[in-house]
Amino acid sequence: MSDKKRSFSIANIRDIIPGLLVSVAVGFASILLSNFIPKVGAATISIFLGMLVGNLFLNQKVFHKGYKFSETDLLSYSIVLLGGTLSISTLMELGWRGILFIILQMAITIVAALYIGKKLGFGQNFRFMMASGNAVCGSSAIAATAPVIDADDKDKGIAITIVNVTGIFLMFILPLLSKFLYNHEVMNTSAMIGGTLQSVGQVVASGAMVSEEVKDLATIFKIVRVIFLVVVVFIFGHLKHKHNEEIIEEEIDDVKKGKVRIPWYVIGFFITCALFSLHIIPNGLSHVFKELSNKFEIIALAAIGLKVNIKDLIKQGKAVSLYGLFIGCAQVISVIILIFLLL
Template sequence: MKKILPGLSLSIGVAIIAKLLAIFFPSLGGATIAIFSGIILGNTFFKQDTLAMGTKFAESRLLEYSVVLLGFTVTFQTISHLGVNGLLYIICMMATVIIAAIFLGKKLGFSDKMAMMMAGGNAVCGSSAIGAIAPSIGADDEEKGQVITLVNLLGTVMMLALPLLAVTLLGKNLLTSSALLGGTLQSVGQVVAGASLINQETVSYAMLFKITRILFLVVVVFIFQQRTKKLSPTTLQTTKKFPVPWYVLAFLGVCILNSFFNLPTLFSDGAHFISTWFETTALAAIGLRLDFRKFIKEGPRFLIYGLSVGIVQTIAALAFIYLLKI
């Protein structure tokens, strides 16, 4: 505990500062501010080896707990509000993003594991999805940190651009604007922030699309793990007993419980609050652990990858909204 405390305390401190700054910069959000603050501080003032164990704990464990707590904010009944076309839209979007991200990743020379994390992070729920996917495919911490940074950077750009695109191309159509934002933006915070730039009603409907994407987290993790086993049969066979990590199974169990039992709102509100803090602290730790010099070294290729995936997401969303008459 003495070895963990310094790095963990620093991560929590950065998260608190990020949350406070988010009050004044709501369009960015605490998560985005946390990871970029962590990168700046970790590459300038806080390079001490004594911080490594604590930031490692915050990065790995807190993201896992965050994934579990997401289950209290999700129910299977949510799907019924979207209708068949809405559900089909989400499935088509996720499949398109996953295929495109893996294809583009290979073309740009990224490892298969990084491409899968990029695919899952953009298709499902940003950092939480990457936190669930990374250990299930045997990805290392550096790869995970780089992809999380890229996904958050892309999400921030899209969070600011998509509301303007929605108003310009889709007018005041509530469902289509909500589908565009909720079906593409990476994190829950980015969906809320982006949709709030239009109006509060858009936030509610955009979250329905977002939550439906989160429901498929278990499926995506399982598919990626099976894919990894086929490509590298020896990578995971000695490290995993079950087909998916414990916290993904726990997420599914909590989601089922929340779907079939009328739990007090205290559970969902409390879980959302704690999950947000866990994720923000974990992102701060990831930023603190990320060697920005290595990231800059790969900069142009990373930026091209992120922008390419973002363009595919946006075009696919507009195409499916039109074809499915959302």
């Protein structure tokens, strides 16, 4: 390794450490607090505690890279480890109805986002990013869609913010709604949470507010949505450039070359799931995976809370806020109807 690469890696680690340490501290504080209020749970406490301390005195720039690492990387490791605790038979619980439910829910979300955005007067690029972010996997989907449709950074930043804001509100609303509608029945509640929420972290957090079983099954619903990322990005690229054959050919080449790819943690999840199903991962090791997965998850959720800037949420314009609100309402209405018809 060259000196330049080595120094870059050391600098990266130094940038990550402050925010990572804060996330770990908030996460373990949440675990301790959950012993006194077990009905709330460490996952829920970590989100709220993170929001509290983050907005009071721990939202400085020095912590941001560590928060991002904790939210994205640790949560990705948590999902891969989760695969080592689930068998293929558990995944098959979704069945063809579950897969159809996900496809229809994504399609409705995309159509609703494009239609509502057009009625509110937003440009095509912004509507495409809002559609992909809400339908697939939040910030990751927006980041994958933006270069394909030639979106500018300002639109990208606003889209990421409003999609995450919508997800944060729904993250707390859906457990309450599923309690009222389904009395927290595992399949229906998991479908509602995993089929609606914008990011993987929000799905994990919302599911954990209900139960361990709902959290795990909701994550599976979400992972299936993420698998369709490549398809959604390709479709939006095609719609954006449908009159330009050369650009369409470039998009096809990008998909073939793997420039638009399924996130690594989804592949890792299925690999560890297959290993557990084949009994290559023994039950004892699977238990260790489960414990580590839970700890990583709680730290990641603490980081999500720490990153929520309440002042930024308030600053969002009326039209953009209405856009997020209307999409969220459309998602909730469609998920209720689809659960009634299919599950």
